Amino acid sequence: MDNPAWLRILPSMENDLIIVGGGLNGPALALAAAQAGFSVTIIDSLPLDTRKRVDFDGRSYALAHASMRLLRGIGIWDGIAKNAQPMLEIKVTDGRAGEGPSPWMMHFDHAEIEEEPMGYLVEDRHLRRAFLDAMAESHKITHLSGETVVAQTHNTAGVTVTLASGAQITGRLLVGCDGRKSGTAERAGIKRTGWGYGQTAVVCAVSHERPHDGIAHQFFMPSGPLAILPLTKNRSSIVWSETDARAAALIAMNDDDFLEALRPAFGSFLGQISLTGARFSYPLGLTLANSFIADRLALVGDAAHGVHPIAGQGLNAGLRDVAALAHVLEESRGRGEDIGSAQTLARYQEWRRFDTTTLALATDTFNRLFSNDNPLLRAARDVGMGMVNAAPGLRRGFIRRAAGLTGDLPRLMQG
Amino acid sequence: MSATNTVDPGEIAKFEAMAAEWWDLKGKFKPLHMMNPVRLDYITSQIAAEFGRDLDQPEPFKGLRILDIGCGGGLLCEPMARLGATVVGADAAERNIPVAKIHAEQSGLEIDYRHTTAEAMAEAGEQFDAVLNMEVVEHVADPQGYLTACQQLMKPGAIHICSTINRNPKSFAMAIVGAEYVMRWLPKGTHEWNKFITPDELFGLIEKAGMTPVDRKGFVFNFAKFTWSISDRDLSVNYVTAATKPA
Numbered sequence: 001m002d003n004p005a006w007l008r009i010l011p012s013m014e015n016d017l018i019i020v021g022g023g024l025n026g027p028a029l030a031l032a033a034a035q036a037g038f039s040v041t042i043i044d045s046l047p048l049d050t051r052k053r054v055d056f057d058g059r060s061y062a063l064a065h066a067s068m069r070l071l072r073g074i075g076i077w078d079g080i081a082k083n084a085q086p087m088l089e090i091k092v093t094d095g096r097a098g099e100g101p102s103p104w105m106m107h108f109d110h111a112e113i114e115e116e117p118m119g120y121l122v123e124d125r126h127l128r129r130a131f132l133d134a135m136a137e138s139h140k141i142t143h144l145s146g147e148t149v150v151a152q153t154h155n156t157a158g159v160t161v162t163l164a165s166g167a168q169i170t171g172r173l174l175v176g177c178d179g180r181k182s183g184t185a186e187r188a189g190i191k192r193t194g195w196g197y198g199q200t201a202v203v204c205a206v207s208h209e210r211p212h213d214g215i216a217h218q219f220f221m222p223s224g225p226l227a228i229l230p231l232t233k234n235r236s237s238i239v240w241s242e243t244d245a246r247a248a249a250l251i252a253m254n255d256d257d258f259l260e261a262l263r264p265a266f267g268s269f270l271g272q273i274s275l276t277g278a279r280f281s282y283p284l285g286l287t288l289a290n291s292f293i294a295d296r297l298a299l300v301g302d303a304a305h306g307v308h309p310i311a312g313q314g315l316n317a318g319l320r321d322v323a324a325l326a327h328v329l330e331e332s333r334g335r336g337e338d339i340g341s342a343q344t345l346a347r348y349q350e351w352r353r354f355d356t357t358t359l360a361l362a363t364d365t366f367n368r369l370f371s372n373d374n375p376l377l378r379a380a381r382d383v384g385m386g387m388v389n390a391a392p393g394l395r396r397g398f399i400r401r402a403a404g405l406t407g408d409l410p411r412l413m414q415g
Numbered sequence: 416m417s418a419t420n421t422v423d424p425g426e427i428a429k430f431e432a433m434a435a436e437w438w439d440l441k442g443k444f445k446p447l448h449m450m451n452p453v454r455l456d457y458i459t460s461q462i463a464a465e466f467g468r469d470l471d472q473p474e475p476f477k478g479l480r481i482l483d484i485g486c487g488g489g490l491l492c493e494p495m496a497r498l499g500a501t502v503v504g505a506d507a508a509e510r511n512i513p514v515a516k517i518h519a520e521q522s523g524l525e526i527d528y529r530h531t532t533a534e535a536m537a538e539a540g541e542q543f544d545a546v547l548n549m550e551v552v553e554h555v556a557d558p559q560g561y562l563t564a565c566q567q568l569m570k571p572g573a574i575h576i577c578s579t580i581n582r583n584p585k586s587f588a589m590a591i592v593g594a595e596y597v598m599r600w601l602p603k604g605t606h607e608w609n610k611f612i613t614p615d616e617l618f619g620l621i622e623k624a625g626m627t628p629v630d631r632k633g634f635v636f637n638f639a640k641f642t643w644s645i646s647d648r649d650l651s652v653n654y655v656t657a658a659t660k661p662a
Contacts (some may be wrong), residue, residue: 013523037473156521334470335455336494338522342440343448 013158014170015041015142016339017329020149020161020184021177022046024061025301025318027131029175031074032326032412034140038333041142041169042135043161045178048145051128058205058277059124060237062087062216062229064316066413068120070323073412076130084120085232088214117214121229121237152187154296158340173340174297175325177318180287182303188294194287194306199224200247202240204279205231206262209271212236219265226265235276238262241284251281292353293345298325305356317356323410324351330411351408437488437511438518444488447550451490453634453643454549454655458491458576459498461630461657462545465574474499482543482568484533485551489515489526495547496524503543504528505536534560537567544570548577549655552617553610562624572662575626578634578655582611586652589636614650626658 017033019026022044030042044051063071063084071077135141144163151162152174159174176184185192212230219226224241231237240262242250250258255275266273287306292299301318325348332344436443459470468475477499483491486504488511496502496519504515509530519526529536546565555561565575580590587608612620618628633646634653 036471156518157523330471333473333497335452335459336496336498337452337455338493338497343452 013172015039016172017041017175018159018161018169018171018173019043019175019177021179021182021301021303022051022143022145023177023179023301024127024131024315025322026175026177027135028070028074028319029177029300029322029325030141030143031076031131031134031138032070032322033329034138035074036326036330036333037140038329038339039140041144041171043144043147043149043163043169045148046146048132051132051145054125054129055277057125057280058237059203059280060121060205060229060231061124061127061315062119062121063319064119065117066409067316067319069414070319070412071130073323074134076134079130079133080122080126083126083232084122085230086117086214087119087121087216087230088117090118090216090218092218093220121216121231123231149183149187152184152297159296171340172296172338173329173345176297176299176303177301178303180285180302180306182289182299184297185289185299185303188297190294190299191290192287193290194285196283196285198244199241199284200244201282201284202242202247202250202279203238203282204240204258205235205237205276206266206273207233207235207276208273209234210269212270221265228266228270234270236270238266240265244283247281251279288356292349293342295342296340296345298345298348300325304352307356320355320410320413321352323412324348326412327410351410437490437514444490447487447490449641450634450643450653453645454491454578455494457578457632457634457645457655458547458549459494461574461576465659466544470498476500479544480542481545481547482536482541483547483549484565485549485554486515486528487511489518489528491547491549492526492528493519493522493524496526500545502526503541505531505533507532533564533568537564541568542570542573543568544573546573546575548575550578550580552577552612553579553606558612559620559623562620562626566624566626566660569626569660571660573660575621575658575660576655577617577621577658578653579617580606580611580653581651582608582613583651586611589652614654614656617656621656621658626660628656628658630657631655 016038017029017040019030019040019042022042026042026044030040033040068077068084071080132143135143147167148164149161150164153160154174158170158172161169161171161174163169174184176182176188178184211234212228214230216230217228219228224243225239226241227237227239229237229239240250241247250261253261258279259273259275263273285306287302289299289304292304300321302314304321305317307314307317328344328348328351329339332339332341332347337344438444440448462468462479462481463470463475466476466479475498476495479500481495481500481502483495483502483504484506486492486506487508489504492502492504492515504526506512506515506528507530512528512530515526515528519528546568548562548565552558552561562577565577569575580586590611591606591608614631618631621628631650632655633648633650634643634655635646635649636643636653
């Protein structure tokens with residue numbers, strides 16, 4: 001049979017992947033995919049100058065060991081390592097302001113697992129810079145900055161994305177890495193489930209007199225958890241979760257008043273503290289996309305699952321998505337399958353959905369259990385923490401889980 | 416149709432009725448779509464090993480000419496084309512050809528689909544590096560004549576991959592009672608149990624056709640995981656073989 005002429009007008013696809021979102025997961029996926037030989041266009045709504053800012057703005061991330069492996073796998077870890085603070089121990093304490101920590105505590109030491117350390121603290125600016133430099137070097141990646149997507153359509157061959165400028169880009173697969181309010185998911189008609197916690201995280205960095213020795217601290221306060229995470233030199237990153245109203249007040253304060261408010265919770269174990277960089281606030285909430293995939297579309301990171309940052313697992317879960325998706329796409333291509341097909345995408349969703357939903361519910365429960373001053377609950381969690389601390393097997397399990405070393409590891413995270 | 420055609424006309428009619436549904440993942444061909452990843456894993460790894468190709472590279476099968484007999488809607492042809500091969504898809508059911516052609520064009524793939532038989536192509540002197548012969552041999556009237564035609568289609572050093580269904584009480588239960596009657600995966604009457612062939616019988620037919628059998632594996636369905644996997648030992652229901660033509 002001769003093919004009718006109308007069938008011949010379909011263009012070949014310009015890209016294997018079109019990634020929407022220039023935060024951290026988007027560039028990580030772009031690099032992972034490019035390394036595997038896929039052609040990628042990544043669209044970032046922010047201008048390049050904003051992304052390139054080199055001054056420390058106070059934001060940083062706790063990278064689990066598995067996430068470090070991913071960054072090493074895509075070739076950017078060596079550039080970051082000198083600015084990364086190894087996290088050697090985690091101390092978890094149930095504290096009430098003014099009372100000091102309760103005697104019951106959990107202590108996790110990296111020496112209990114073979115892979116060391118448990119993770120690393122890396123400033124946002126160093127991560128961003130490493131991603132931008134590596135993307136600029138890759139001939140497989142087209143990086144569009146300051147461009148907004150206004151429409152997306154799909155057919156049997158692929159997807160077409162329309163930018164605000166009117167330009168159109170085609171690809172086999174569209175990936176939404178555009179955060180909790182993912183426009184990519186919304187345009188695909190994917191609904192979300194979730195709720196707010198009435199809490200806001202205040203994020204900043206402090207310098208302190210005494211060395212932190214690579215120890216991360218998590219205090220559970222009635223209004224929300226406070227994390228003190230070791231940065232390079234005598235500096236620490238603070239993630240302070242408070243009620244919305246209190247957080248708004250904390251953000252509005254001048255530096256001296258803010259430090260005055262922080263001191264009772266922070267304690268004096270690191271000596272005198274002073275602020276470095278700005279303060280940021282993130283309303284806390286749980287948001288899960290009802291599906292992580294649609295026709296020729298996959299969602300990655302917060303676009304799929306925004307969790308409570310109580311365990312610092314948001315970025316790590318996103319990077320796990322990145323590694324899993326790269327793994328699935330490579331496997332699919334090796335078989336000759338269509339990388340944007342429903343079958344390929346179903347494998348990605350199946351791999352990630354259980355894990356991320358479990359994480360969402362675990363952090364939710366954890367937060368509800370600890371952001372509470374109920375004496376019974378407080379007694380229960382103290383006993384629980386004491387038991388975990390007394391049982392080496394359980395403790396190792398927690399450490400491996402926090403290091404991202406449990407479950408079915410994608411190729412890029414196997415080390 | 417040529418005088419040497421070994422395709423049973425009754426079989427063609429059965430598949431013609433199903434042709435339009437080929438590419439619906441959740442439609443009538445869902446079981447084939449579910450099985451396709453393991454079929455592709457086996458086919459790609461065998462071809463890659465035979466010709467020393469690296470599946471982690473884009474278009475690893477560039478330069479290879481591959482024939483898929485009983486191509487249906489193109490479930491194997493399209494992956495082979497994506498891997499860079501020059502692909503001919505042949506099907507004795509005429510209605511499959513336009514369906515497969517339309518889908519390949521829509522997907523931006525170039526595939527030569529033909530309404531023909533292995534015997535007719537062999538007579539025309541066509542030659543291939545790999546002949547895919549998946550779930551066909553249990554539907555032909557003369558398996559020996561058919562496999563001999565397949566051998567004639569192979570270049571010296573070419574590989575032939577043939578999958579089918581074993582003949583024993585378990586395969587009867589799984590493939591006919593299970594797949595056709597209980598799960599309603601396949602229309603009733605898709606398979607006739609007496610046409611099923613045991614692995615030893617198939618190896619015998621392949622050798623008699625002038626090929627050297629080199630490998631056999633089972634395709635096993637796991638009901639708990641609802642997925643297929645490849646097994647070294649369990650060839651009791653679905654199985655696949657690889658054979659080469661002496662250079």
